[in-house]
Amino acid sequence: MMRDRMSAGPMSPEAIRAAADGLDASLFEPAEFDASSGERGGYSNYSYWRSTARGFIKNRVALVFLALLVTLLVFTFVQPLLPGQKSPTKIHIDPATGMQYRNVEPGAEFWFGTNTIGQDLWSRIWSGTRTSLLIGLIVGAVEMVVGIAFGAVWGYVRRLDGVITELYNVLNNIPTTIVLMLLSYILRPSFRTMVIAMCATGWLGLARFVRNQIVIIRDREYNLASRCLGTPTRRIIFKNLLPYLVSVIMLQTALSIPGTIGWEVFLTYIGLGLPVSIPSLGNLVNEGRQIMMSPELRYQLLFPTVVLSMITISFYVLGNAFSDASDPRNHV
């Protein structure tokens, strides 16, 4: 019966009205986007960031680490401005004997002692932390931008999916260590080399996570519904997609900082790190390692590694806690 009518050409308005059993024809017009009815479905006063904060505050362990990390970060950058701080690279000389203050035990004058050539370990540690954090923050930021951009294209543009997936498989097959070592070996060791090498390897993981999330949520019913209702792309991105991505992006970025610090220590160990004239956590650990066989000098290894571990563990725990709190699936 249907086919009969179709073949008879366009239906007259009367025929439509008859077929619709008196339904209102305006219901079949494409809907206009209406911002106010967009909010109607949500319950009273949900706010993404408020819910995230509420989830985060519930996590006691994370709060402790947040306090620790904030204290450490603030202190790291304020330390050179405090009174009575020594230069991290100056070699201190004993005025009485004219000799360098070598391997002075931690005490009132040198809080963390001095190293084998008479430099103040306390100020070296904070200066080194600044260097390593700077590398970590630059690399983290670059990874975030490149990873999101690449992952978004990978997830959204279906025609490129196959090609990029194959490319990913090629890159993912090579151990990161090898790529890092090769790049640092070819470009001469320097601050820039280290940043370039780490940026070149780090974004891949984030891109993969972003791509997977986008593929999963791109065609969910609620996104389909939003598109049908004429929701502007901007709103779809900010309200429908981004809240699901914040969690994964923040986790990967937070984890990239301890990762970067770890690579720096490793590259320094094999002789591809920063020049010894620049204090960095890698250089400090390496200096400490060279003298670790004499038990009375082990403080030179212990102090830098304790600071390093506090920073990396804080970033790790906070990244995970924030990622849990910001995942909209965990919001009430």
Added chain:
Amino acid sequence: MLKYTVRRLLQSLVTLLIVVSAVFLLMRLLPVEGYFGDGYDKLSESQREAVLQKMGLLDPWYVQLGSFYAGLLRGDLGVSTIYRQDVPVLEVVAPRIPYSMRFGLVAIAIALVAGLAMGVSMAKHKGRALDKLWTGYVVFVSAVPLAVYLLFIQLYVTELFGLPLLFDKYRPSSWILPALSMSLGSIAGYAMWMRRYMVDELNKDYIRLAMAKGLPRSAIMVRHVMRNAYVPMAQYLPASILMTISGSIYIESLYSIPGMGGLLVDVIQRQDNPMVQGLVLIFSSIGIVGLFLGDLLMALFDPRIKLAKSEASR
């Protein structure tokens, strides 16, 4: 299965081809001094030219790449210039392969057994002391750089248990710490995957049904939960292989194990270009072959994986 194997093999071969070419071309960017060894300053300009000419380093890059592949097919990776002058790279590397292989495989095996056991015990005691203890371990191992905690293991654990500080192939006790150190990171990875898998699985309806039927817990574990446990294993195996390779480079050097990883650190420090190139190629190939075998093994165990296209979802 055959189709999957062939497809996966082709993919690995293409990857290998791209990686080898990329590494070779990148190495051409290095200054040529690295090919002379100690005698660089003694040579005159024309003598240097002659040496470079003989090594083919003055040819255009595609000619060099071609002759490099021709050499590869004959099993020729070039000769060492500094580490052991004029000895073929393969000859230097060959006696070291068994050490690296043995340590790597033992470490992966330890990680698999210990990691899965840890994950199961975490899920079993979820929220209680044991779970928190192992979670602490996982957080520590994942957050603190491997280059740092392994150093402390070498320093203090050797003192604590009277184990040798350096590797000695005639002392079996010197094998323990390096192998354990190599597996620590992977243990944490397996434990996390396994815990997540178990917690998810135990909340599923079919497990509830089994419990309602009055099946003993151990039977549920063995017959239902553990049978599917290769899913978390499959998901983590590739990462574990790559992690072991990375760790071995540091650990072999730390304990002076005469394997390839320690050698790579040595030749990087002494700037022996052909050796670096050869070892980087060998390590990348091991990564590619390892992932290929790992995927194949998992496809054998679990027929669902080839349908799910493990390479895309990994």
